[in-house]
Amino acid sequence: MVTAPATTTGMFDLHDVSVTYGSETAVAGVNMHIPPQAVTALIGPSGCGKSTLLRCLNRMNDELGNVKVGGRILLDGVEVNDRSVDPVELRMRVGQVFQKPNPFPFSIYDNVAYGPRTHGVRSRAALDGLVEDSLKRAALWNEVKDSLKKHAFELSGGQQQRLCIARALATAPEVLLMDEPASALDPISTQQIEDTIAELKRTVTIVIVTHNMQQAARISDQTAFMLRESMERPAQLVEVGDTRLMFTNPSDKRTESYITGRFG
Amino acid sequence: MKASTARVKRARAIESVAKTITGLAAFLVVGLVLFVIGYIVYRGAGSISWEFLTQPPRKNMTAGGIWPAIWGTMLLTFWTAAFSLPIGVMAGIYLAEYAPRGTFTRVVRLSIANMAGVPSIVYGLFGLSLFVLTFGFGRSVIAGALTLACLTLPVIITSTEEALRQVPKDLRQASLALGASRLRTIVRVVLPAAAPGIVTGSILGLSRAAGETAPILVTAVAFYAPIPSTVFGETMALPYHLYIMATQAVKPAPHIVWGTALVLVAGVGIINVAAATWRSRQRSKIRW
Numbered sequence: 001m002v003t004a005p006a007t008t009t010g011m012f013d014l015h016d017v018s019v020t021y022g023s024e025t026a027v028a029g030v031n032m033h034i035p036p037q038a039v040t041a042l043i044g045p046s047g048c049g050k051s052t053l054l055r056c057l058n059r060m061n062d063e064l065g066n067v068k069v070g071g072r073i074l075l076d077g078v079e080v081n082d083r084s085v086d087p088v089e090l091r092m093r094v095g096q097v098f099q100k101p102n103p104f105p106f107s108i109y110d111n112v113a114y115g116p117r118t119h120g121v122r123s124r125a126a127l128d129g130l131v132e133d134s135l136k137r138a139a140l141w142n143e144v145k146d147s148l149k150k151h152a153f154e155l156s157g158g159q160q161q162r163l164c165i166a167r168a169l170a171t172a173p174e175v176l177l178m179d180e181p182a183s184a185l186d187p188i189s190t191q192q193i194e195d196t197i198a199e200l201k202r203t204v205t206i207v208i209v210t211h212n213m214q215q216a217a218r219i220s221d222q223t224a225f226m227l228r229e230s231m232e233r234p235a236q237l238v239e240v241g242d243t244r245l246m247f248t249n250p251s252d253k254r255t256e257s258y259i260t261g262r263f264g
Numbered sequence: 265m266k267a268s269t270a271r272v273k274r275a276r277a278i279e280s281v282a283k284t285i286t287g288l289a290a291f292l293v294v295g296l297v298l299f300v301i302g303y304i305v306y307r308g309a310g311s312i313s314w315e316f317l318t319q320p321p322r323k324n325m326t327a328g329g330i331w332p333a334i335w336g337t338m339l340l341t342f343w344t345a346a347f348s349l350p351i352g353v354m355a356g357i358y359l360a361e362y363a364p365r366g367t368f369t370r371v372v373r374l375s376i377a378n379m380a381g382v383p384s385i386v387y388g389l390f391g392l393s394l395f396v397l398t399f400g401f402g403r404s405v406i407a408g409a410l411t412l413a414c415l416t417l418p419v420i421i422t423s424t425e426e427a428l429r430q431v432p433k434d435l436r437q438a439s440l441a442l443g444a445s446r447l448r449t450i451v452r453v454v455l456p457a458a459a460p461g462i463v464t465g466s467i468l469g470l471s472r473a474a475g476e477t478a479p480i481l482v483t484a485v486a487f488y489a490p491i492p493s494t495v496f497g498e499t500m501a502l503p504y505h506l507y508i509m510a511t512q513a514v515k516p517a518p519h520i521v522w523g524t525a526l527v528l529v530a531g532v533g534i535i536n537v538a539a540a541t542w543r544s545r546q547r548s549k550i551r552w
Contacts, residue, residue, distance in 0.1 A: 058441060060437070060440065060441060063437075063440055087443075088443040088444075088445065089443070090443075091440070091441055091442065091443035092442075092443045095441065095442070096441040098434060098437060098438065098441075100434060102432070102434035102435055102437070102438045103438075104435060104438065104439070104453055105435075105456070105457050114439070114442060114444075114452075115442040115443065118442060118443060118444045118448060119443060164438070167438070167442065168441070168442070171442060171443065
């Protein structure tokens, strides 16, 4: 297994973060630390703002227009919403994997090479190296090394999702955001994605949104529970802490009833 | 119980009548097309010869070929594409990817809908006053092509916009999340994925323009002209040749009329079938 150079960067600090769509505040008052080279899981019922909060971290909310992010979001101490921060650079450092596998209608190779090419890598040798390295880190290399020219749509759903992970890794991000990356996959593919995450967290900070509490318990080091108690009020962060502690001894009643399956 | 059985029977009878009537209408369409094409082939096939396809008319248009008209139509269509494709595709991109919801976008959409509704002879008149007279192009390939481009633009814009909208949002998101700009996302990801739809829509629009008579009647064509040496020369064209031979010929030459019709229909037909085949090939490669 190829390992990227060990880094100690890729750490987020959120201070009083809020997200407002038009006149509606969807998320408010989020304070949390996201430690580097660890898996942080965001859990909570549908519509509790997990994905919205996730998209703040790579400023994908910018693309929606009409969205205002308040508070402070620091990546290694630098405010990501600062005017001096270019979203292009930010997204090189903070990659994202989406809910549904969304490979481009290109070959496997061109999918992985898209990010590096976007950022100016032209040399064939450098691209070959990045493609191989990224596919290895996403645990897909052995299955596709002889068919890199094959169209990405010929892969199975699980393979496509690992291709999307490889594509995100190719720009050497320090953080990987994953928005329910296994929810559209079968159990075996889910298992493979979880194994990949376990391997990746040695080099990359991972923030994963998941509906699946067993999954959060299995793969994450830290868990954050979010909840929107009524449509009149914005969603908030109920509790954040060590995953094992939270699942064995939650400090908030609402967390306890959610993880024991009383609602959601 | 009995009443309801009768009702079910009645409903079934009505259903089968409806199926028959709608089926007949569909069959009528197929029959009509087969009849039109079959009749044109029947009347025109005898005129088709190497000479007919490659020589200019002779003996006061009663003999010889229609090569200048074939070439003229190809020339007009080429320049129509050259003018309308870049503007049409770019306007389609603006509407699908950039246009904010607002008054300006509404006005643009309304204009396109109106553009599509204007009768082609009105475009001819417009082309005459703007391109032929005001711009001083005279009756010429360029004036005719610009007029035909106005006619084709709404088709190209609409098919571009629709093809772009069919590309899933997920792909745009993936590209943006990799740090690609909006423009790079459009050029490298969205446009290639939408290309089959854009190309087929555009070809259908252009083949429609290739068969138009009214817009070129007053802007580009002549009864008899040699192959123009520049785009500022007047030209012959298949639809106009057909019109003039069918209605104003000095001596009627029906074999030339039907031969011309066959060449026009075959040319447009081949291009349309090629476009449809290419698209279905691309479609089977790209699925979401």
